[in-house]
Amino acid sequence: MGRNQHDVVVVGGGIAGCFAAATAAADGLDVVQLERKSREWGGFIACGDAIKSPRDPSKYPGPIDMDAIADDEAVLVDNNIDRIEFWDEQLGVRKALPYDESSNVVDRYEFGQRLLEQAAACGAKQHYDTVVNEVIQNGRVTGVEAVRSGEPVTYECDVLIDAAGAQSILQDLIDFEALETPGDPTFEVPHYTHFGSAYREIIETEEPVAYHDAIVGKPLEELGYLWYFPRTPTEINVGLGFQMNKEPIPLVDRLRRDLENRPEFRGATVAEKFDEKNKLGSAIALRRPLDSMVAPGYLAAGGAAGTTHPITGKGIRGAAYSGYSAGRAAVEAVEDGDVSEAGLWEHNRWLYREHGEAAKLAAWDAYNVAASSIDVNVLRAVTAVLPERELREIVGTSMEVDGLKSKVLVGTGVLKNLVAEYRAGTFERLGVSNGELYEAILTVRKTRNYVSAYERRYEAYPEDRSSFERWLSARDRIDREFYRELELAPSDHKY
Numbered sequence: 001m002g003r004n005q006h007d008v009v010v011v012g013g014g015i016a017g018c019f020a021a022a023t024a025a026a027d028g029l030d031v032v033q034l035e036r037k038s039r040e041w042g043g044f045i046a047c048g049d050a051i052k053s054p055r056d057p058s059k060y061p062g063p064i065d066m067d068a069i070a071d072d073e074a075v076l077v078d079n080n081i082d083r084i085e086f087w088d089e090q091l092g093v094r095k096a097l098p099y100d101e102s103s104n105v106v107d108r109y110e111f112g113q114r115l116l117e118q119a120a121a122c123g124a125k126q127h128y129d130t131v132v133n134e135v136i137q138n139g140r141v142t143g144v145e146a147v148r149s150g151e152p153v154t155y156e157c158d159v160l161i162d163a164a165g166a167q168s169i170l171q172d173l174i175d176f177e178a179l180e181t182p183g184d185p186t187f188e189v190p191h192y193t194h195f196g197s198a199y200r201e202i203i204e205t206e207e208p209v210a211y212h213d214a215i216v217g218k219p220l221e222e223l224g225y226l227w228y229f230p231r232t233p234t235e236i237n238v239g240l241g242f243q244m245n246k247e248p249i250p251l252v253d254r255l256r257r258d259l260e261n262r263p264e265f266r267g268a269t270v271a272e273k274f275d276e277k278n279k280l281g282s283a284i285a286l287r288r289p290l291d292s293m294v295a296p297g298y299l300a301a302g303g304a305a306g307t308t309h310p311i312t313g314k315g316i317r318g319a320a321y322s323g324y325s326a327g328r329a330a331v332e333a334v335e336d337g338d339v340s341e342a343g344l345w346e347h348n349r350w351l352y353r354e355h356g357e358a359a360k361l362a363a364w365d366a367y368n369v370a371a372s373s374i375d376v377n378v379l380r381a382v383t384a385v386l387p388e389r390e391l392r393e394i395v396g397t398s399m400e401v402d403g404l405k406s407k408v409l410v411g412t413g414v415l416k417n418l419v420a421e422y423r424a425g426t427f428e429r430l431g432v433s434n435g436e437l438y439e440a441i442l443t444v445r446k447t448r449n450y451v452s453a454y455e456r457r458y459e460a461y462p463e464d465r466s467s468f469e470r471w472l473s474a475r476d477r478i479d480r481e482f483y484r485e486l487e488l489a490p491s492d493h494k495y
């Protein structure tokens with residue numbers, strides 16, 4: 001059996017893995033990145049391929065040169081996207097939500113390959129065809145066992161970075177209770193209902209689509225959405241995802257049914273470039289980022305840490321900055337010779353307090369919790385009624401509706417839409433009563449207040465390990481109040 005000793009082992013050759021490996025290696029650590037796929041297919045995964053602000057260094061920090069990647073025409077295939085369009089075709093509802101940041105569609109294969117090349121250029125060793133199937137621990141995580149091109153190999157390390165994606169197998173393998181922590185472990189393995197299941201195909205149409213400069217979302221019969229994200233006017237990434245706390249939807253059949261009803265997809269074929277590899281499904285984290293992403297000798301990043309937008313499921317950006325943060329925290333901990341929970345705490349602190357976007361994602365999860373508590377038809381009626389500005393807030397992570405003037409404007413927008421949808425018979429068609437609609441609009445409004453309350457709590461995330469329990473119990477109090485407000489039975493509590 002082969003044996004390797006490294007400062008840092010990164011499991012995963014995706015976005016989080018590349019940002020983590022590049023960051024730690026660029027700072028001089030001995031880093032090995034393990035990826036079960038081959039070199040040829042490394043970095044290629046199921047994705048809608050939509051990415052925001054690729055050139056913004058605050059969103060993509062660290063040594064990976066995102067400008068070089070964004071300049072590569074093979075990577076940024078659609079540079080043109082300026083809005084999200086929400087369509088509820090059955091109701092005749094169409095809303096356009098303009099983007100205030102640049103948004104693009106990437107070729108996920110080329111993007112993944114460029115990231116791997118850059119991580120290697122920063123000094124990370126990369127072992128492909130390497131499937132991690134066991135974690136070694138002894139008070140702290142000390143390494144992994146894997147099968148590399150058919151041969152068993154042991155990798156020992158000071159810090160293991162888990163960048164193995166949503167529903168990471170490493171989290172099932174580690175016995176967190178057996179690790180040496182001052183109190184209960186701060187790391188908690190997420191429940192399967194905190195994930196979504198998603199599938200996509202890349203297809204070619206005969207004629208250009210009219211929405212080549214927008215990304216399009218449509219509601220499903222369960223909480224989730226179906227998308228058309230154009231890579232070019234004739235090459236469209238089409239897919240769908242739903243949350244696993246609801247009845248499962250047969251994804252492939254449901255997508256087929258949808259495409260058959262759209263004239264632009266008649267005669268469309270699966271794009272030839274990667275043939276069968278263009279049809280892909282995967283899990284997606286639809287929860288708030290983990291309360292703590294560290295354990296002794298262990299850091300989680302990206303899908304494995306839940307840094308995905310809890311409503312839209314977009315996680316490229318979260319994987320990038322949380323990967324960077326994990327690499328950075330590993331460097332500090334190895335240099336200090338302290339890889340305990342407290343020694344690795346910098347990862348949590350930076351993400352929640354200094355960078356802050358993880359705090360926003362955690363706060364925005366309240367919209368996911370509220371949406372799960374509302375019947376899908378009522379939710380569709382509410383979406384028809386809410387003005388673009390308020391919808392944009394829900395699928396983004398910034399309060400659009402601040403100030404009295406804005407609130408009055410939004411209120412007027414709701415009234416206007418209500419009248420229009422009553423005239424169009426929308427609520428009758430959905431079988432939604434006035435009372436249900438009123439209650440649901442009220443729920444969205446109340447949820448806004450909880451989003452603010454969560455945001456304030458996460459902004460006060462503990463600077464160090466010692467005050468975590470106190471912080472957590474105050475955060476849990478907000479959970480309890482919110483669930484009470486939503487009248488959720490304990491079995492329906494998300495956390």
Ligand SMILES: Cc1cc2nc3c(=O)[nH]c(=O)nc-3n(C[C@H](O)[C@H](O)[C@H](O)COP(=O)(O)OP(=O)(O)OC[C@H]3O[C@@H](n4cnc5c(N)ncnc54)[C@H](O)[C@@H]3O)c2cc1C
Pocket residue numbers: 011012013014015016017034035036037043044045046047048049050051130131132133163164165166169198199200239241280281282283284301302303304308313314315316317319
């Ligand atoms: C269908 C779909 C559509 C999506 N659309 C979008 C979108 O449009 N925009 C957006 O921003 N986000 C989107 N997302 C989410 C986004 O893809 C993820 O949030 C992001 O890829 C997470 O990156 P990651 O590096 O954490 O994990 P991943 O990209 O999943 O990478 C994990 C890597 O670890 C490897 N690995 C796993 N287990 C092992 C093991 N045991 N041994 C060795 N290697 C292992 C995998 O092979 C993989 O390469 C979508 C997700 C899905 C499923």
